[in-house]
Amino acid sequence: MGVTVKDVAKAAGVSTATVSRALRGFDTVDPATREHVLRTAETLHYVGSPAAAALTTGRMNSVGIITPYISRWSFARMLSGIERELRASDLDVVLYCLGDPSDPHPAPPIQRLRKRVDGFIVMSVAAESPDLRGLFELDVPVSLIGSSAEGASSVMIDDTAGARTATEHLIGLGHQRIGLIYGRENRDPLVLERPRYLGFVAALEEAGLTVDRTLEEAGHFTVSGGAEAMRRLLKAPEPPTAVFAMSDEMAFGAISALREAGLEPGQDLALVGFDGHDMAQFFGLTTVVQPLEDLGAHAARRFVEALARPGRPPIHSVLPTELVVRHSSTGSPV
Amino acid sequence: MGVTVKDVAKAAGVSTATVSRALRGFDTVDPATREHVLRTAETLHYVGSPAAAALTTGRMNSVGIITPYISRWSFARMLSGIERELRASDLDVVLYCLGDPSDPHPAPPIQRLRKRVDGFIVMSVAAESPDLRGLFELDVPVSLIGSSAEGASSVMIDDTAGARTATEHLIGLGHQRIGLIYGRENRDPLVLERPRYLGFVAALEEAGLTVDRTLEEAGHFTVSGGAEAMRRLLKAPEPPTAVFAMSDEMAFGAISALREAGLEPGQDLALVGFDGHDMAQFFGLTTVVQPLEDLGAHAARRFVEALARPGRPPIHSVLPTELVVRHSSTGSPV
């Protein structure tokens, strides 16, 4: 069903061992022989069988990407960063999407996947999550984004600090009643939710403000969820004068709910989001920008390194975030 | 480095052939034997080697996804649809991102990829694109989204009709000077661009309107590109009174450019987008909604079928689009 090393060997008049060595650039091959083999392989349009190579070497030359979402903006962005970085290393990308961590979903077939890839890059899943059960005992490189674990490299942002900065910004503008739009009722599954909440609370407490649970609404990390959360907040007996949304997409929804109610973000209610969404600028949305593609690229680089030099101690990196102030919080013109 | 069929065979007291057959549910195995083998495999935590299986059967149990973009909204959405559908078939998803079709980029290693997967799903790449050179001679199933070719199944929307409907909507509202925000200067690479243009032009011509090239601006399918395109249109000696944008993201940018200029979409200029973006509703954007996830799921299903029953004639499907009218074109309240 195709040209094999045997064919190349015969055509080149050498052994299959030599073909194999030449093709992979071993320097134990006579340069002239190598040249000749390469040319012969070329002529015959030889393409190696990764399955056969994998069977002998144990290396699949691919990496498994484990993620809760694909199309959610920030995840697509990280994925894009991973892909871009991996393109150079000719590792193939095998994508596995878990599904929403708060919804019931089948456990990923980690053991089966492990046989298909040389290791994993995991996007925003807590190391302790049942979805990752067994992953760290696999003895393959694991590179984490947004979470961390003992034996794995990780790259994250400081979610707590980011949320705290956002909240402090609102406090600095004089707000005392600050609402929150978080994600899901159960704040543990999505790894970024808890630290952002802690940052929010810390800022309030430091400023001597009380944490008012009635000012916290779930927005499910979607635009429509954010809109609904904001509608509920506006219906409160004493609505907040400012709101921190844990994602820009929820903040977009919040903006639309405000407009619906005849209110202008920045004028009537100060709003801050989180992510640095493409469209934040166009909404005039103040937001905590995180370097999503860089997070992905970083994790991919760590993975490639771990594969090349096993046994090195894992590296934990924290990438900076930046509060970008716009109209939605200050009310000043866009 | 792990438990193999041999180990299972020995433990179960049968041959490896029987283990193999039992594990794959062949009905030529005595039920009691099968049960016993299954239990033994379970106990031993046996996990098959896909590489070895692939080497003997020639099947990799995975599908290559070829796409120009990952994080662009509509592509992420289709990808999500593909993934969801494939999850059930336990085919692994190997992702290959080409890069922007209008920018120079390396040719994808189709021949190499072919050895890793059982076939391909291609998102929005013209069958004649150099990126796909050799793909159709590979004799593996190919399932196309948004384009079509002789020997491959395909699923698409009618881009021409969608664009025509959008344009007719604007004409029906009484507009005579209708501008266009398209993608790139070179409209061929991204397969959807040419048909949308043809639909736009057809609607104008049928209405007896002249096609004015000075009212056409490139928006690069990005939010900021759309904003710039709209700014240029507004600077025209005689600006359009309505604009059709080939994507919602460009339309969002256009909206922000309008607001910047103190204009209100729907009041001062009628705007229609294309895609059915999550956020269109929140912008009050009139748009041609296309079933992106369904396109992906559809293509995936075709692929799985083609794999199961090779030789069947390919199926070409067209999924419906729907014009959803909102404030941005009619000016009526959201």
Added chain:
DNA sequence: CTGAAAGCGCTTACAG
């Protein structure tokens, strides 16, 4: 620097 041979872990005719 090169080759003969074994082996990676499965599956599949072939026989029984």
Added chain:
DNA sequence: CTGAAAGCGCTTACAG
């Protein structure tokens, strides 16, 4: 219904 044996296409000690 089951097993012995060959073979898929590579790579890798081992010899030379």
